[in-house]
Amino acid sequence: MPALKLDVHRTTAQALFEQRALYLNQPLIEGQLFLTVESDMMRHLQVLVHCQDNWPEPQTPGDIFLMALGQPEDGFDREWLVAALCKPGPHQQALCDALCWRPGLLATSDLVALYQQKAELRPLLFDLWRHRRDHIPAGLMSTAELRGKNIQLQTAALRYAASRIDIGHKLFLPYFRELNNAASAPQIPGKLMATALWGSLLRGTGQVYETLWRAIEREHDAKSLYRLLRIGALIATPELPAIIRQYAKGNPAKAAELLALHGTKSAIDTLANLTPTPDAETDFQAAWLWISGQHLHVAPRLEVIGADKERKLPEALDWWQQRRDCFNAEQRLLFGQPLNLELVKAQACQWGGRYSLNLLDLLAFLQKEPIPATERISLRQRQRLLAQAGRKK
Numbered sequence: 001m002p003a004l005k006l007d008v009h010r011t012t013a014q015a016l017f018e019q020r021a022l023y024l025n026q027p028l029i030e031g032q033l034f035l036t037v038e039s040d041m042m043r044h045l046q047v048l049v050h051c052q053d054n055w056p057e058p059q060t061p062g063d064i065f066l067m068a069l070g071q072p073e074d075g076f077d078r079e080w081l082v083a084a085l086c087k088p089g090p091h092q093q094a095l096c097d098a099l100c101w102r103p104g105l106l107a108t109s110d111l112v113a114l115y116q117q118k119a120e121l122r123p124l125l126f127d128l129w130r131h132r133r134d135h136i137p138a139g140l141m142s143t144a145e146l147r148g149k150n151i152q153l154q155t156a157a158l159r160y161a162a163s164r165i166d167i168g169h170k171l172f173l174p175y176f177r178e179l180n181n182a183a184s185a186p187q188i189p190g191k192l193m194a195t196a197l198w199g200s201l202l203r204g205t206g207q208v209y210e211t212l213w214r215a216i217e218r219e220h221d222a223k224s225l226y227r228l229l230r231i232g233a234l235i236a237t238p239e240l241p242a243i244i245r246q247y248a249k250g251n252p253a254k255a256a257e258l259l260a261l262h263g264t265k266s267a268i269d270t271l272a273n274l275t276p277t278p279d280a281e282t283d284f285q286a287a288w289l290w291i292s293g294q295h296l297h298v299a300p301r302l303e304v305i306g307a308d309k310e311r312k313l314p315e316a317l318d319w320w321q322q323r324r325d326c327f328n329a330e331q332r333l334l335f336g337q338p339l340n341l342e343l344v345k346a347q348a349c350q351w352g353g354r355y356s357l358n359l360l361d362l363l364a365f366l367q368k369e370p371i372p373a374t375e376r377i378s379l380r381q382r383q384r385l386l387a388q389a390g391r392k393k
Contacts, residue, residue: 006051009044014062016041017094021061024376026353027257027286034352034379045069058084061094068098071105081106086118096124100131100377108134115140122149126156130163131374141167143174155192162199163370169203172196176211190215190224197231198361202370209237216243226254233261234358234365236332241270248274253283260287261358263332263339265324272320286355288316293336341366348373349383 020037023029049070058064064084071077084095085106099105111134115125129136139145141161146154158175161167175188175196188196193215201208212231219225229247232240240262248255252274259271268291276284276298284298296316332339335347344366348359357375363386364371372389373382 006048009047010066013041013044013048013066014060016044017062017065023352024354027283028289028351028355029353031350031352031379038378038380058091061090064091065094065098068095068105069102076105078106078110082110082114085114085124086121088120092124096128096131097376099128101381103132103134108132108136112136112140123152123156126153126160130156130160131376133163133372136160141171143171147174151189151192155195158192158195158199162195162202163374165370167199169200169205172199172203173205176200176207176215190219190221191227194224194227194231197228201231201235202364202368204368209235212237222247222251226251226258229258230261230358233258233267234361236262236264236267238264238266238329241267245270245274252277253280256280256284256287257355257358260290261362263291263334265327265329265331268320268324268333272317284316286353288319290335290355290358291333292316292319294319345386349379349386352379 016037020034020041023034023037045066048066049072055067055070056063058067068081068084071081081095081099085092085099108129111125111128115122128134141157146157158172161171176193197208197212197215212228212235216225216228216232219228225247229240229244233244241259241264244255244258244262244267247258255274256271256276259267259274271284271287271291274284281298285296288294288296288298296314296319298314298316300314327333334343337343341363344359344363348356348363351359354375360371360373360375360382371386373385377385
C-alpha cells in the first residue's frame with residue numbers, strides 16, 4: 001500500500017484514539033458513540049497491521065497504543081514493550097490500555113517478573129492485572145507482603161483483590177479493625193480505608209457500615225472523603241445527603257455525582273437545591289441525566305415576553321417537581337426508572353465515561369460480588385463479559 005494511504009490510516013486511527021480518551025474523561029457518553037469510535041479505530045489499525053512494515057518512532061500516547069496493537073501475531077518485540085512500560089507518563093497508560101485490549105502481548109508471567117525487578121511499577125501492574133483479570137501468585141497478595149509498603153501500592157493491590165471473586169474477606173479486615181477499636185484516628189489514609197471497605201462490602205462483612213461512618217467523620221482530605229462518600233452513595237444510606245450538602249460547598253461537581261448515585265428522594269431534593277457553578281455545569285447535567293434518562297438543562301433560561309425578560313425554571317427542576325410526589329423515600333432512580341439489578345446491568349452496557357464506573361460498582365454492590373468488567377477495557381469487551389457473567393448465574 002502506498003505510504004501516503006498508510007499515513008492517512010495512521011493519522012485517522014490516532015485521532016480516534018484521542019477521541020476515545022476524551023470520552024473516557026467525560027461524565028457520561030452514550031455507548032453507541034464509544035462503539036463507533038472503537039470499531040473505526042480498530043478497522044484502521046487492521047490495515048496498518050497487515051501493511052505497515054516499519055513503525056515510526058512513537059511521539060504520542062496514540063502512537064504507543066497503535067504500535068503495541070500493531071505487533072505481528074508471532075515474534076512480538078517484548079523488549080520494546082517492557083522498556084516502554086517502564087517509562088512513566090501518558091505513554092505508559094496508553095500501553096497499559098493496549099495490554100488490556102491484547103493481553104497476549106505480555107503474559108502474566110512476564111509482568112510478575114517485572115514486578116520483582118521494578119518496585120516503582122508495582123501499583124501500575126496491580127491496576128493492569130485488575131483490568132486484564134489476571135491470576136497472580138498468592139504471595140503477592142498476603143497481608144505480610146503488603147503491610148509496610150507504600151500507600152499507593154497497598155491501594156492498588158486492594159483494588160485488585162476487591163475485583164477478584166476468589167479472594168476472601170480476611171485480606172481487608174486488618175485495615176479497618178484499628179478504626180473500630182482506637183479512640184484516635186488511625187494512620188491509614190482514607191483512600192486506602194475506602195478500598196478496604198469496598199472489598200469487605202462485596203463479601204458481606206457486616207461491620208462495614210459502622211466503620212464507614214467512623215471513617216467519614218474523621219476524614220479531612222477532600223479526595224479521600226470523596227472515596228468514602230462514594231461508598232455511602234452506592235449503599236444509599238439515608239443520612240448521607242445531608243453530609244454531601246456540606247461537602248458540596250467546596251466540591252459541587254463531585255457532590256452532584258454522589259447525589260445522583262444515591263438516587264433517593266432526599267438526595268434528588270438536595271441536588272435540586274444546589275446551584276451549579278460554571279465549571280461544574282457539565283457534571284450537574286450528567287447527574288440529572290443519570291437520574292432522569294433525559295438531557296435536561298440545569299441553568300435558568302431567559303424568555304422574552306414583550307419588552308421584559310423572565311427567568312424560566314431550569315428543565316431539571318421542572319422535571320423533578322412534576323414527578324417528585326410519585327416516589328417514596330426509599331426508592332432509588334436510575335435513568336428515569338426505579339433502580340433494580342437488571343436495569344443497572346443494561347445501563348452498564350450502554351454508557352461510557354467516568355460515571356460508567358459507578359454503574360459497574362453499583363452492579364457489583366447489588367449482586368454482592370465482584371464483576372469481571374472494568375472501566376478501562378473496550379465497551380465491546382465489557383458487554384461481552386457482563387453477558388457471559390449473566391449466563392453463569
